[in-house]
Amino acid sequence: MYDFSKVVITSSPHIKSKEDTRSIMCDVLIALLPSLFVSTYVFGLRVILMTAVSVAACLVFETIYNKIVGKANTIGDLSAAVTGVLLAFVCPVTLPYWMLIVGAGVSIILAKSLFGGLGKNFINPALAGRAFLLASWPVAMTTWVTAGSRAGLLSNSQETLDAITAATPLAIIKGSAEGDLPSIASMLWGMCGGSMGEVSAIALLIGGAYLLFRKVISFHTPAAYIGTVAVLTLLFPAGGLGHVQSMLYGLFSGGLMLGAFFMATDYSTSPVSHKGQVVFGIGCGLLTVMIRYFGGYPEGVCYSILLMNTTVWLIDKYTRPTKFGAPAKQKKEG
Amino acid sequence: MAYTFRGGIHPGTKDDPGFKSATNTKPIEVLKAPDQVILPVSMHIGAPAKVLVKKGDIVDLGQMIAEAGGFVSAPVHASVSGKVIDVAPRLHQNGSKVMSVVIENDHEDRLHESVKPKDFESMTNDERIQAIWDAGIVGHGGATFPTHVKIKSGIGKCDTILINGAECEPYITSDHRLLLERPEEIVEGVRYLVKIMGVKQAFICIELNKQDTFAKIEQLLAGDPIIKLAPLECRYPQGAEKQLINAVTGREVPSGKLPADAGCAVFNVDTAGAVYRCFAKGMPVIRRVVTVSGSAIAEPKNLEARVGTCVTELIDACGGFKKDPNKLLAGGPMMGNAQFTTDVPVLKGTNAFLAFAEDEDKRVKDPTCIRCGRCVGVCPMHLVPVYMNMFASRNNLEGCEEYDVLDCIECGSCAYVCPARIPLVQQFRVAKMRVQEKRRAEAAAAKK
Secondary structure, eight states: OOOOTTOOOOOSOOOOOSOOHHHHHHHHHHHHHHHHHHHHHHHOTHHHHHHHHHHHHHHHHHHHHHHHHTOOOOGGGOHHHHHHHHHHHTSOTTSOHHHHHHHHHIIIIIIIGGGTSTTTOSSOHHHHHHHHHHHHOHHHHTOOBOTTOOOOSSOOOSGGGGGGBOOOHHHHHHTSSOSOOOOHHHHHHTOSSSOTTTSOHHHHHHHHHHHHHTTSSOSHHHHHHHHHHHHHHHHSOOTTOOHHHHHHHHHHSTTHHHIIIIITTOGGGSOSSHHHHHHHHHHHHHHHHHHHHHSSSSOOHHHHHHHHHTTHHHHHHHTOOOOTTOOHHHHHHO | OOBOOSSOBOOBOSSSBTTOTTTTTSOOEEOOOOSEEEEESOSSSSSOOEEOOOTTOEEOBTOEEEEOSSSSOOOEEOSSOEEEEEEEEEEOTTSSEEEEEEEEEOSOOOBOTTOOOOOGGGSOHHHHHHHHHHTTOBOTTTTOOBHHHHHHHHTTTOSEEEEEEOOOSTTOOHHHHHHHHOHHHHHHHHHHHHHHHTOSEEEEEEEGGGGGGHHHHHHHHTTOSSEEEEEEOOOBTTTSHHHHHHHHHOOOOOTTOOGGGGTEEEEEHHHHHHHHHHHHTOOOSOEEEEEEESTTBSSOEEEEEETTOBHHHHHHHTTOBSSOOSEEEESOTTTOEEESOSOSBOOTTOOEEEEESSOOSOOOSSOOOOOOOHHHHHOTTOOOHHHHHHHHHTTOHHHHHHTTGGGOOOOOHHHHHOTTOOOHHHHHHHHHHHHHHHHHHHHHHHHO
16 A cells, blocks of 8 residues: 555645746846946945845844734845845945935835735835935935945945045936046946946846846836837937937936836836836836936936836736637727 | 647746656556446536446446436446446545446456447438447546537537647646557547538647657648648647637637637547547447656556556556655646545546655745736736736635636646745636626526
């Protein structure tokens, strides 16, 4: 006779794919590594420490929240770690550590956990944290150092950095800051002012390609987003630039790549169908360019994605796939 | 060019696509007839058959021992000759006890007088359909819908016959081996079906992972004006009727309707083989090719067993278990039924019996949807499982209905890809039942 004591009974299907939430988040972290390396090369070791502090703060906040509400700890799914890295990446390297920790608290507690945690939050936690920091400490959040300068590892003082501050390319184009535009090549490699993780378009494209290759994201959102920005900046050049030049600066500056590949593709806060993702991407692109051209800020990626996050339920509703075998009439409507 | 549909998955690894390598090169082995067979009266969808014999009766091989219990029903035949030792409820693959006829084999294989070749050409169409009914032929792909019902309700409505050799379920290779080893039976069976239904085209649909069967089948079909070979890309659930019809003909079966409403009749390759055996040999359904595979099986095989053979004997023939099984499955891993013992009989629709040593199911406690949308991309019915699950988990039946939970074919593609490991199919099965209950209650209330 055979031993069936270990046999379990479950509903079908009985096999599952290898990927799980943790492996997906792990892929996202791997995809962020090239940008981390470039950023460290450009701004110094403080980048690593800032990222580590942000990740640690996110994990601690999530643990504390879960303890308080009596939920099993969810940091094992690594989504809080991803939020931590992304939050650090959208802040300037000179931001004091304590502000970053406050930002992490807003990201994890306010934007994510209070809505029920992973999958239930409706706005991107990292961007919500950044929006909060920008509104609370606008100067600290818009103080940029030139590439190659080394911010003190532990220094929290803004004054010591004043001598080497640099404007972001977008601010220069907009005319809200003075300076010479960096060359397109230096922007591709990341040799320009900006938030830690957004400076190198090449590093972010490598990460994005990895995510596409691993099928963590589909091309729909980034293609629609980047495509829309490309078309608009090409047709309506900004700041006295030529058409193509305007497009290249529009694409490779201000964290568009970071936003398109890593933020707008956030599962929880983007549409579920490919059709919806295209609509979402176009919306992000439109808003990004509108904010850059007509808004008070030189940069529009963060707010455009946050605004589009709030429309996801609507997009999902109107881009629902037409079911197989639907009556012909329903098909026409869809 | 190979046909396919939109959506679906392709489980497997690079080295072992579809997990079929354990058995796809192994010839069918005929298993010695067992000392005893257990024949349940329900081996098909529809009314149970009515038992015609009693304890102590001597029966012959191929003798009808239970007659159809209605139009949507199929008779059951003795798969061995011998003595009826019991007529009582016995454990069935569905987990409950079902009235069964137990026959002790006298190992004489004495043919019953009714088993003789039929003169197909001189029979009227009604006689032919009756012969198929009397042979107890049901859908051998696993769904076991009585074949005569499909034929009768399809005549006049269907212009196309599709022979389903997709075998898209991982691990299963029984149809593959049949297509390779007995293509003559299948092609002849298709010719009979074409004549009975009077269709103008028929396709034998086979996935590209069974390309080794193409040459012989094309040779058998050479010059045939009606029957063609249709190669399919490897994609699960391509063997689901609606997806197969869509892949090959481009038609969509309307929601809530049957394949005949799209002008198609779909038969499994072994159903066609059974039709051939019914006319050419007069033999009813008494045998079944079963793939025995999975990580717990010592030596996976394709076995041809008498219907009613205890699955334990199949496991024995495969060298038993090399590891203690964690999961026993009747059918494929995507849609098969979990079993708690191997002490169940082989049925007409049993295409595989699998045993896994490891936990392939990977269930987790408190699974959390991350809205990744993978389920939306793979749903072959183009539904939105992420929202269906949201409504189902809140017991919001209106929401479930609105998001077409009743159109779900329970193929399991969504649950397979779900990185959060949400038991989506289980959720939808429960939701479908509740929605149907609600509809019945509303209909009953409207009557009053």
